[in-house]
Amino acid sequence: MVGAGIAGCTAAYELARRGFRVRLLERRGIAHGASGRNQGLLLNDVEAGSVEMMRRALPLYRELEGGPVPFELREAPYLLVARDDGQLRFVEERAAVMRSAGLPCEPVSGAELRSGLPQLREDVAGAYLLHGCWALSAAAATRAFAEAARDCGAQLRLGVSAGPLSIRSGRLEGLITDEGPIRADAVVIAAGPWLPDLVAGAPVSTGRGWLLSTGPLGFRLPWVVLEMAWPDLEDLGRAARPPRLAEIAAGDYELPSAATVTLVGQPAGHALLGTSLAPSLLEPVEAVDMPRRIARRALDLLPGFAEVSITRGWYGLRPMSPDGLPLVGPTAVEGLFVHGGHGSIGMQSAPWTARELADAMDGGGTPPAQFSPARFDVDWDALNRRRR
Ligand SMILES: Cc1cc2nc3c(=O)[nH]c(=O)nc-3n(C[C@H](O)[C@H](O)[C@H](O)COP(=O)(O)OP(=O)(O)OC[C@H]3O[C@@H](n4cnc5c(N)ncnc54)[C@H](O)[C@@H]3O)c2cc1C
Incomplete structure (x- = not known):
């Protein structure tokens, strides 16, 4: 092995x-x-x-x-958040898929959202709560x-x-x-x-992804927060194959194929914040500005997180199949x-x-x-x- x-x-x-x-x-x-x-x-x-x-x-x-x-195996309900109407249609479609797969998935009212996650921007198009999910x-x-x-x-x-x-x-x-x-x-x-x-x-090619870790939040995150902007498995396309010479020459091959806000509270009181997926050549450390991109995207969705301290950041290399x-x-x-x-x-x-x-x-x-x-x-x- x-x-x-x-x-x-x-x-x-x-x-x-x-x-x-x-x-x-x-x-x-x-x-x-x-x-x-x-x-x-x-x-x-x-x-x-x-x-x-x-x-x-x-x-x-x-x-x-x-x-x-x-x-730390734990049940962790997901909040599927849609920023705009396009994402909301996607969330509604995913909610139906989840229900037919046997997981309860229902819309969350504005009041419930505001009391559960007051750090979230007020004008999101909608959100669904997905139960029966697990994290570790x-x-x-x-x-x-x-x-x-x-x-x-x-x-x-x-x-x-x-x-x-x-x-x-x-x-x-x-x-x-x-x-x-x-x-x-x-x-x-x-x-x-x-x-x-x-x-x-x-x-098998390489897909680089970055994460940030917060310091202690000082409040409880009731849900894993997922912005519904991650493409389907089969739509990940560019990240599922090695970059081409012309793409490397153009200088932007390492731009993310997928980027979304995911926020996962940890039992110790901090949270992991991500994430991105971009084609990688494995050895060069590409896209070192990704922590900034992740932070900007997260702040836009969760303005109430502006003063949360970020203690670490890192990347991982996903083994991608076509x-x-x-x-x-x-x-x-x-x-x-x-x-x-x-x-x-x-x-x-x-x-x-x-x-x-x-x-x-x-x-x-x-x-x-x-x-x-x-x-x-x-x-x-x-x-x-x-x-x-
Ligand atoms: C930011 C990010 C977030 C993710 N989030 C999730 C998630 O929430 N849920 C999920 O299911 N997946 C997630 N993934 C994907 C998951 O991390 C990977 O699918 C998984 O870790 C791949 O495991 P692996 O054992 O194949 O590879 P690796 O963890 O890379 O292990 C391969 C090991 O092989 C060793 N090795 C390589 N070559 C040799 C050699 N010649 N001799 C000896 N040893 C060698 C390496 O040192 C390494 O330790 C995420 C990935 C990233 C990057």
Whole structure:
């Protein structure tokens, strides 16, 4: 297993508890990547498919709730806010989708809005309250899966970089690491946006997103606040593919494909404020003015937050797939599996997709077709050409 983000730690746990001998290699630390830098929403886009993912992930998080790593799993109603009539039509349509997926979602009166969130601007076009949503602390939840994997016998090797794979005649023999070559019957690559470094041609690109953290608010936030400006999974387009040379030459490739106000209160009394999604070249730190953009957008919606202190800011690198859904399962190279490309929905989807992957590796079938890596036209020969 390569990568100790939510994708690697959930898969390590699922495989170890089935009796596989698991060694997980991570070159930095547990949850060092996006898995330790996100808002921890288990419904990160307001879509029926995401409700299904949340429902499947929730019992798996609950399994670990009593374990050694607390991760603040909590029910958190969402306030879906529309600034203008266009957004309001979108919210109404989403509210209907949520209701048909079984989640209560009703309009909020102006009086209720003003007493619950007096910091909100007064002239919003409307808002709906969505119940039955869940949130957690992402870094801690990833650690909880890592510890559960260790408890089931998995060996975690931190600070160890996995290098090229050893492939002979289309079959994987193992991989080369900082600690020397390792032979393995199977390797699962869960390396987030670095997945193509190991699996040549894998259709995973990078989407950078920024967050700000407030200091103590001094008041209770009754709802997670979501401005309904985030595009659908399949509409994310530009962020779901690497930028083109002409776009880089034009100098604006790193402008956000999506930007919206999301405000998630934390049990400790502060809040996480975001967020953006922009194509990234992975190594250059693009769009360093994003904290300012996020702050401006947030202030426009929540003028009452002007004096709230902001104590930290950071970015995370989302592993984007072309259709916004993860890649889960075997590749054309025998013994090589991927668990990646979870994009903006890793916390909500990885516990479930890891279970599907482990069931398939255990001989119990194949992961759901919508996640199959074979749905993309990947040049697996490129990988074979790198055989030793
Ligand atoms: C701002 C922001 C907000 C988000 N909010 C949410 C949310 O509310 N809900 C949600 O569900 N999702 C959210 N996401 C998405 C979520 O964070 C990602 O989908 C998820 O973290 C991806 O997990 P991963 O394990 O695939 O990748 P990562 O967390 O990046 O983990 C990959 C790991 O692999 C390691 N690695 C890479 N290459 C090697 C190598 N060669 N050898 C050894 N180790 C290696 C890396 O060091 C890293 O630790 C958000 C993302 C961002 C950026």
